[in-house]
Amino acid sequence: MKEIDDLTIPDLRFAQDHEWAKLEDGGVRVGISDYAQDQLGDVVYVELPQVGETFEQGAVFGAVESVKAVSELYMPVGGRILAVNEKLEKAPELVNADPYGDGWMIVVEPADLRQLDALMNSAQYLAVLKG
Amino acid sequence: MDAFDNRSLKWVCAQIASMDYAEALDLQRRLVSARIAGNLDRNAVLILEHSPVFTLGRRGGLENLKVPESFLKQSGIPVVQVERGGTITYHGPGQLVVYPIVRLRDLKMRVVDYVERLEEVMILTAADLGVQAERNALNRGVWVENRKLGSIGVAIRRGVSFHGLALNIDPSLAPFGWVHPCGLQGIRMTSVSKERDCPVSMTLAREVLTRRIEDVFGVQLVMTDLKSLP
Numbered sequence: 597m598k599e600i601d602d603l604t605i606p607d608l609r610f611a612q613d614h615e616w617a618k619l620e621d622g623g624v625r626v627g628i629s630d631y632a633q634d635q636l637g638d639v640v641y642v643e644l645p646q647v648g649e650t651f652e653q654g655a656v657f658g659a660v661e662s663v664k665a666v667s668e669l670y671m672p673v674g675g676r677i678l679a680v681n682e683k684l685e686k687a688p689e690l691v692n693a694d695p696y697g698d699g700w701m702i703v704v705e706p707a708d709l710r711q712l713d714a715l716m717n718s719a720q721y722l723a724v725l726k727g
Numbered sequence: 728m729d730a731f732d733n734r735s736l737k738w739v740c741a742q743i744a745s746m747d748y749a750e751a752l753d754l755q756r757r758l759v760s761a762r763i764a765g766n767l768d769r770n771a772v773l774i775l776e777h778s779p780v781f782t783l784g785r786r787g788g789l790e791n792l793k794v795p796e797s798f799l800k801q802s803g804i805p806v807v808q809v810e811r812g813g814t815i816t817y818h819g820p821g822q823l824v825v826y827p828i829v830r831l832r833d834l835k836m837r838v839v840d841y842v843e844r845l846e847e848v849m850i851l852t853a854a855d856l857g858v859q860a861e862r863n864a865l866n867r868g869v870w871v872e873n874r875k876l877g878s879i880g881v882a883i884r885r886g887v888s889f890h891g892l893a894l895n896i897d898p899s900l901a902p903f904g905w906v907h908p909c910g911l912q913g914i915r916m917t918s919v920s921k922e923r924d925c926p927v928s929m930t931l932a933r934e935v936l937t938r939r940i941e942d943v944f945g946v947q948l949v950m951t952d953l954k955s956l957p
Contacts, residue, residue, distance in 0.1 A: 597837055613885065637839035641786055659785060664812040664867040665838045666785045667883040 597634065600725050604630045606696055609712055610721035611672035616696065617712055623678045623703040624712060628660070628669070630695050631725055636662040639691040642684040644701060650676045653711050657702060660691065669701065673711040679703040738829075740940075740948035741956060742933065743775035748782065748807055748818065751775060751826070754953075755889045758828040761957035763885045770829040771956065772940060772948060774933060777818040779902065781806045784880055788815030791907040804902065811880035811890035813867075814910035821898030821918070821929070823936055826891045831883065834944070838888075842867060842879055844943050845892045849877040851939045852894060856932060858922045866911055869894075874917035875908060896920065896932045 608616045614632035618625045633639065641661040651657050653674035659666050680702050684690060691699040706712060716724065746754075751773065761767035781804060783789065789806075791814055792799070799806060804817075818824060825848070831841055846862055849869045853860040853876060860877070863870040869877040877894040895918035903916040920927045941948055 597840075635837045635839075637837065637842075643785065659810075661785060661812045663839050663842050664879045665842055665881045665883060665888075666810060666812040667838070668885075670885075 598630070600631075600722070603634070603725070604696065605718045605722050607718050608696070609672065609715035609717065611670065611715055612724075613670045615670060615672045617672040617715060619709075619712060620703075622705075624673055624675070624706050625700050626672055626702045626704060627695055627700040628691065629721070633692045633695045633699070636660060636665070636667060636692075638662055639688045642688045642691060642701065644680040644684065645677050647677050647680060650674075660688075671704065672715055673704060673706045674708065675704040675706040677702055678705050736946045737949045738770040738772055738827075738944075738946045739951045739956070740772045740774065740937070741951055741953055742937075743773060743953070745776045745778060745820065748777050748780040748805070751777065751824075752807070752809060754956075755826055755828065757957060759884055759887050759889050762828055762830060762887045766957050767828070770827065770833070770946075772828070773824075773826040774937060775824050775826075776820050776822060776929075777824060779804045779817070779819040781815060781817050781902070781906065782811075783808045783815050784811050784813040785809075785882075786812075786814050786910075788906075788910055791815045791910050792905065793907065794905045799905070802902075809890070810882045812882065813878070813880035815906050816878055816880070816893070816908055817902045817906065818893055819898050819902065821920075822893050822895050823929075823932060824891070824893045825936065825940065826889060827940075828887065828889050830887050832886050838881075838883065841888060842881065845879050845881075846877075848936070848939050848943045849892060849894050851943065852932070852936045853877070853919060855935045855939070856896075856919050856923070856927060858919050866909055868909070871917055871922055874915050874922075876917050876919070876922070878909060894919075894936065896929060897927050
């Protein structure tokens with residue numbers, strides 16, 4: 597288990613349930629945090645939505661399975677799915693190896709960018725983790 | 728048993744003789760919602776046996792059937808799709824099932840640690856009943872050599888874990904033979920009574936299991952009836 601100070605927390609937006617969100621050209625990229633992947637242990641399966649599906653903020657968009665445990669994934673911002681990381685089908689371990697990079701999960705066309713602004717920044721997220 | 732030992736911590740526990748799978752699933756989902764919303768202010772544990780049922784995990788598992796689906800239909804044993812981890816498994820009388828509805832954050836435990844604790848509960852319970860079981864790198868759950876004695880599958884919703892463990896005390900092992908349990912080829916299931924080659928009291932097994940949950944999680948289980956749960 598990583599100590600809090602060993603966790604990587606880049607300058608992104610974070611949701612209560614440990615998803616990160618990053619505004620890019622053309623959409624909001626989403627994945628789970630270093631803390632979340634460390635909590636889960638080795639990821640063996642990632643279930644992602646179809647491109648074109650639309651979800652509200654906080655809705656379940658998929659699930660990640662590790663060591664006989666399935667954890668639900670929640671939309672940090674509402675909107676339409678523009679892309680999903682198809683690499684995760686063959687290589688779910690990318691979620692552990694590179695949670696903020698190659699382990700990304702979806703790109704969302706946000707319905708309302710104010711939802712992104714209302715998420716935690718990295719300092720606030722770190723404070724939550726330190727509890 | 729470790730630094731987490733704190734018997735002042737109380738979880739509610741319902742001992743249910745037998746419950747239909749679908750009904751138990753409804754109950755679990757209701758308790759999870761209540762735990763998330765705060766209408767259930769303590770973690771809860773359901774201990775029960777199921778009437779015969781096959782369940783499929785999130786990754787499915789029908790490809791792990793060794794008999795035609797029509798054979799299952801004829802057997803009268805229903806197949807239910809659920810959200811837990813893992814693939815196909817069988818539940819039935821003689822198997823003790825534990826569904827802890829717990830907020831993992833409160834336990835200060837990672838998901839992997841929690842799964843290991845569930846395994847520990849099964850290993851200690853089996854030992855008390857005279858069977859030496861252990862973990863196996865092949866797969867989660869607990870094993871006697873290459874024979875699987877107990878299984879694990881959990882789901883986590885908003886930080887609350889549900890589903891749990893199933894430990895074979897004295898069930899019919901025949902239905903396991905109709906599938907590749909947990910999607911593993913060439914493994915056999917076993918039970919405490921098969922390993923000991925003698926019948927085992929379900930009442931005793933349940934008492935031992937209940938005590939071992941208290942030991943492993945360092946909590947006191949406060950018995951309640953279903954009517955008192957949300």
